[in-house]
Amino acid sequence: MTEMMSLTKYEHQVLPELRNQLNQSESVEDVKKFFIATVQELLSLATEGSLSADYEDISLVPGQTPYYSLSSRLTDNDAIKALADSDLTAVLKRLAEQASHRHTHLMKNNTKTNLKIKNH
Secondary structure (H helix, E strand, O other): OOOOOOOHHHHHHHHHHHHHHHOOOHHHHHHHHHHHHHHHHHHHHHHOOOOOOOOHEEEEEEOOOEEEEOHHHHHOOOOOOOOOOOOOHHHHHHHHHHHHHHHHHHHHHHHHHHHHHHHH
């Protein structure tokens, strides 16, 4: 039986900053930007700096489980393949869930704000 590598220590390093950024985000674009930057940092930590993910390689997909998407350029990368026996997908899913919840909240708020503006 193979031993699963845990990336939760890296999750704990990036999570406080992501939460702080999500709390301060004012638009859905902020949420996406902060989520992508956090995943880039997580992947860099997990691969000991051997992988530098581009902004376009990571997407937040609210409303669609697992709430994120990685490009084939990333998923085909040897550094990511080396993490196949890790909890990377679970960590990414947890980060994406938080970002997705904030995204949904801001979308609802944006709709209410726009309705108020139109009615005045």
